[in-house]
Amino acid sequence: xxxxxxxxxxxxxxxxxxxxxxxxxxxxxxxxxxxxxxxxxxxxxxxxxxxxxxxxxxxxxxxxxxxxxxxxxxxxxxxxxxxxxxxxxxxxxxxxxxxxxxxxxxxxxxxxxxxxxxxxxxxxxxxxxxxxxxxxxxxxxxxxxxxxxxxxxxxxxxxxxxxxxxxxxxxxxxxxxxxxxxxxxxxxxxxxxxxxxxxxxxxxxxxxxxxxxxxxxxxxxxxxxxxxxxxxxxxxxxxxxxxxxxxxxxxxxxxxxxxxxxxxxxxxxxxxxxxxxxxxxxxxxxxxxx
Numbered sequence: 637x638x639x640x641x642x643x644x645x646x647x648x649x650x651x652x653x654x655x656x657x658x659x660x661x662x663x664x665x666x667x668x669x670x671x672x673x674x675x676x677x678x679x680x681x682x683x684x685x686x687x688x689x690x691x692x693x694x695x696x697x698x699x700x701x702x703x704x705x706x707x708x709x710x711x712x713x714x715x716x717x718x719x720x721x722x723x724x725x726x727x728x729x730x731x732x733x734x735x736x737x738x739x740x741x742x743x744x745x746x747x748x749x750x751x752x753x754x755x756x757x758x759x760x761x762x763x764x765x766x767x768x769x770x771x772x773x774x775x776x777x778x779x780x781x782x783x784x785x786x787x788x789x790x791x792x793x794x795x796x797x798x799x800x801x802x803x804x805x806x807x808x809x810x811x812x813x814x815x816x817x818x819x820x821x822x823x824x825x826x827x828x829x830x831x832x833x834x835x836x837x838x839x840x841x842x843x844x845x846x847x848x849x850x851x852x853x854x855x856x857x858x859x860x861x862x863x864x865x866x867x868x869x870x871x872x873x874x875x876x877x878x879x880x881x882x883x884x885x886x887x888x889x890x891x892x893x894x895x896x897x898x899x900x901x902x903x904x905x906x907x908x909x910x911x912x913x914x915x916x917x918x919x920x921x922x923x924x925x926x
Contacts (some may be wrong), residue, residue: 802885
């Protein structure tokens with residue numbers, strides 16, 4: 637392949653089925669992912685994980701920590717600091733309960749998959765090292781859904797620090813996919829005193845890498861990625877520090893990016909509005925080009 641764009645073998649058939657009306661799109665599940673940044677001597681680096689090759693969705697692809705909303709993330713008992721739920725509802729373009737769930741999912745998934753917790757005992761502090769055995773027991777209980785995020789925060793006397801997140805972009809999985817997600821991407825800076833680790837059972841490797849280096853790896857076909865990952869890496873490459881990226885987040889456009897598949901002559905054209913580099917031309921009745 638010319639680059640590292642992940643493209644499932646069954647997409648052409650599913651695209652054609654959607655075009656001719658024989659495929660009914662599944663509902664996209666709410667999800668959140670976090671582009672965790674830290675300063676280095678060479679500039680900002682972002683934390684990425686590589687999904688295990690055995691994963692049904694995007695196996696072998698590099699991504700950020702994240703995942704689907706737990707229904708309990710809507711729990712209004714969640715301890716909260718930073719911009720209000722109403723502020724987040726306006727920013728994300730959803731109802732207050734849904735806004736809380738999305739922000740909670742971002743913070744919870746970052747802790748579950750990277751061991752980094754964007755929470756503190758008060759609105760002006762962040763918890764320090766979270767690598768002890770008692771922390772790991774709570775993290776495992778969260779992953780197993782034996783413990784809700786609200787219960788976890790209560791147990792620890794912590795509040796979610798929503799001010800440590802910046803909403804960056806929103807992508808929705810194409811309508812022809814079997815597994816669909818409505819995903820909000822956030823930026824955040826690695827809190828002082830915390831460190832990342834590969835805590836995810838879905839990943840076989842984690843790296844800190846400069847966004848421009850990760851994008852270059854994709855361009856060379858060395859790193860496999862989905863379009864939203866590549867797009868956000870290119871966007872992050874223009875900032876000189878995590879603080880600069882966070883400062884830019886409030887002005888970011890959150891209009892959802894949704895791929896379009898249409899029949900044009902004797903081929904299917906797959907495109908992502910505003911992101912021409914990902915456009916694919918698939919012969920009608922053939923397979924996707926390498």
